[in-house]
Amino acid sequence: MKIVLDRGRCTGLGICESLAPDHFEIDDNGDLVLLDEVAEGDALAEVEAAVAGCPTEALRLEH
């Protein structure tokens, strides 16, 4: 699955990073960096939790 980020919605709160740190990291400016756009295998559950946990619904998973 591919992670799609809507930058217009993301407020950089970082909840995604606390749930899936291998895929998301907030940088020093408070902007989200996608460390890895692809989520597969064992990591998928973590990334799904991050997508569901994002308060602004800025994240989506695509096939």
Add this chain to the structure above:
Amino acid sequence: MGGLVVVGASLAGLRAVEAARKTGFDGPITLIGAEEHLPYDRPPLSKAFLAKEDTAPPMFRDEQVLRDELGVHLALGRPASGVDTRRRTVRVGDEEYGYGALVIATGARARTVPGWDTLRGVYTLRTLDDAIAVRTALTPGTNLVVVGAGFIGSEVASSARDRGLTVTIVEAQPTPLVRAVGAHMGAACSSLHARNGTTLRCGVGVAAIEGDGAVERVRLSDGTVLKADMVVVGVGASPATQWLAGSGLTLEDGVVCDETLHTGAPGVYAAGDVARWHNPMFSRHMRLEHWTSAAEQGALAARNALDPANARPYATVPYFWSDWYGSRFQFVGIPATDEVRVVDGDTDGAGFTALYREGDRLAGALTLNRPRDIMKYRRLIAGESSWDDGLAFAKTRTT
């Protein structure tokens, strides 16, 4: 089994109905809400929504999505007035809704002081209607007095300064935010006010709010009189449990729940600002007024209520943020008091990190403008890291 009834149509309530459908529940769902509005998001109400006159209300979902896609029966505009846990019914005025599973998500309401709200120009800030009223009053040149230097009062002050108002905050405690972040850090956070042109007066109470029909001045307990065209009272919120009096549920500053958010009554769970639940991560009961936990608890309460045999506990490292004067505070964990140490930056400067110790455990972290670090501390706390591990990690961030 009977249907799912959710009382409280805000963040936790919305997440409850969404989670119920996600788990495949296809029975009837009723969402009961005291406000006329569809569910909306509260954090922007004291931030972006106040900044500009034409910002749209932060609604979560269209009515069509709730009704048609999620199949939710909406009962908005009237508060639930009681619950009968033996007959499994919720009362709304003279109507009754039977439930198989019930999620209580009535949140919290702004505290106020009896008598103050009789004058025009005195506001609290909890609902969208409150925010619209406050925003309309925030005109340049206005003298605003904010009562209470908590997070919401501080955000209102910051938004008002941005819009060119003269702002004074009056705080009864000698130091603001002590319960939220401890005394040392409460003072550090509050120093932002003076640096941004807001006057902060601590350790002095409000004796009276006076005016002829509309507010004109605020009289303080030390005799000072502040000119005021507008007052925002930000003295905290109380859990909305009045409607549960006599229900048999345990009410102690919130609806008391176990670690699965179960209230003890069959099928009845609670979530969000109204819930005082046992958090296994810190082995204690707590009630949070944080966005993240309200959303997560809403979803889990519905899942657990619909499948109690497989109920899962809600264990979390509390997290909240607050935005003032273009800066962002973020806090994770609990404001433990055994030790608070600034490990990065400087509390008079543009950013810092402070760590909180309980016994030999890293219990909390507060940052100002350290967005890259805060979630790393959240993970350390979730992993029950020791204080020394926390300090060692901090060293790697500052070099």
